Amino acid sequence: MDYKKTKENDFDCQMRGEILKKSGKLNYKLFNVALLLGIIFLLVSSTAFATERDAHNNPLDILSERKLFLEQEIETLITEHKDLLNQINSLTLEMEEALEKSNLSELQKTSFSKIAYLTFDDGPSYNTETILDTLKEYNIKATFFVVGRPESAHIYKRIVDEGHTIGLHSYSHEYSSIYTSPQAFLTDIHLLKNLIETSADYTPDIIRFPGGSNNTISHRYGGSNIMTDIINETNSYGYVRFDWNVDSMDAAKGVQEKNVIVNSVINQSSVLNPAVILLHDSPHKITTAQALPEIIEGLRNLGFEFDKITSSTPAIQFFVKGIK
Structure with a gap:
């Protein structure tokens, strides 16, 4: 393009x-x-x-x-x-x-279009289904970086059937295990990949690391170079990593106020293009699902259009030492 x-x-x-x-x-x-x-x-x-x-x-x-x-x-x-x-x-x-x-x-028109990518981490859950209902109502596609929940296999399938993207986030989301070594991370990710392929007949090729690709919590378990080593390994398997440039603040506490989520997204996105927006759809993120209609309308008022992330989307990535 x-x-x-x-x-x-x-x-x-x-x-x-x-x-x-x-x-x-x-x-x-x-x-x-x-x-x-x-x-x-x-x-x-x-x-x-x-x-x-x-x-x-x-x-x-x-x-x-x-x-x-x-x-x-x-x-x-x-x-x-x-x-x-x-x-x-x-x-x-x-x-x-x-x-x-x-x-x-x-x-x-193309040169001046503004694109917003709504991304949801840590699902699927019943909040994911509410979010999917809202996206369908507004005719918008989004991206879901999921974890391993075999009991929610039908939601994986619904995400794919309704035209959204599934990305890998990790099966367990347990920092203390996935960040001990590149092999430990790959074992976890491939377990999730197999679950999605079985549940939704879909093969994910994009990834978002728990905590982001530059997180330092991982250093406790795998040393200061663990993220560099893991990223190099996942790159060799053809996975494309995506971080974010808009934080909705819905993870700042257990249940964030809806207005805080809406205002965080709108205010940060107003000066960005594209806007890659971090949201969460885990079981306790009820206010995120409630905030979504106002987020969509607010972004549209700013002139944004919406799209889903694919492996060919220009990647927003945090700087990680040793990674080009």
């Missing part, structure tokens, strides 16, 4: 350059015409003066000669005027064709 935009922008710039070049040539010719008209005006004035002065010295011959000269100049001007009109008409057609080919209006 970026390549297409770049190609269209290059074409647009090239066409505008050609148009400006031709416009410059026309302006030069128009200047010459104006200059010639000024000269003719001076000649006419001087003719009147000379006619009065030479009225007693062969006036008929003098007037005839000057009349012939003026007629020739007028004929030349008329010819150049027609030529300029033809060039202007031709340039206008070229401009219309250039605008049509570059599809400028659609390109501008």
Whole structure:
């Protein structure tokens, strides 16, 4: 998609350059015409003066000669005027064709679109189903970074069936076990991947690390380089990691006030594009589900459109030492 935009922008710039070049040539010719008209005006004035002065010295011959000269100049001007009109008409057609080919209006719309990615961690739960109902009502797609809950297999399937993305978050979400080594993390993740494939006939290829890819809690269990080692390992398996740039604050305490969640999302998103929004749909995050309609309406009022994350989405990633 970026390549297409770049190609269209290059074409647009090239066409505008050609148009400006031709416009410059026309302006030069128009200047010459104006200059010639000024000269003719001076000649006419001087003719009147000379006619009065030479009225007693062969006036008929003098007037005839000057009349012939003026007629020739007028004929030349008329010819150049027609030529300029033809060039202007031709340039206008070229401009219309250039605008049509570059599809400028659609390109501008794409260039200035604002995208919000609603992401939900730690589900599925009954809150996930409430969230899915809201997303369906607003015709919006979102992304769910799930954990392992075999009893909620039907919710995995519903997420996929309704066109959303499932990402891996970890099966157990137990920092003390998953962050002891890269192999421990991969074992946990592959257990979750198998559960989703069995439940929803879907193979996830995106990942969000519990606590984010730069979390330091993991250092307690695997040392200061554990996240670097795990990210390198998951990269080798083709997983694309996604963090966030908007924190809804719904995890700041057990049950966050709805207004805090709404205001956090709207205020932070107002200065971002894209906005990758961290929300949670674990069993006790009831106010997050309640806040969602106001979040959607508030973001739409800011000019945002909504999309789901895929492995080809430009990734928002925290800086991790040793990772390019």
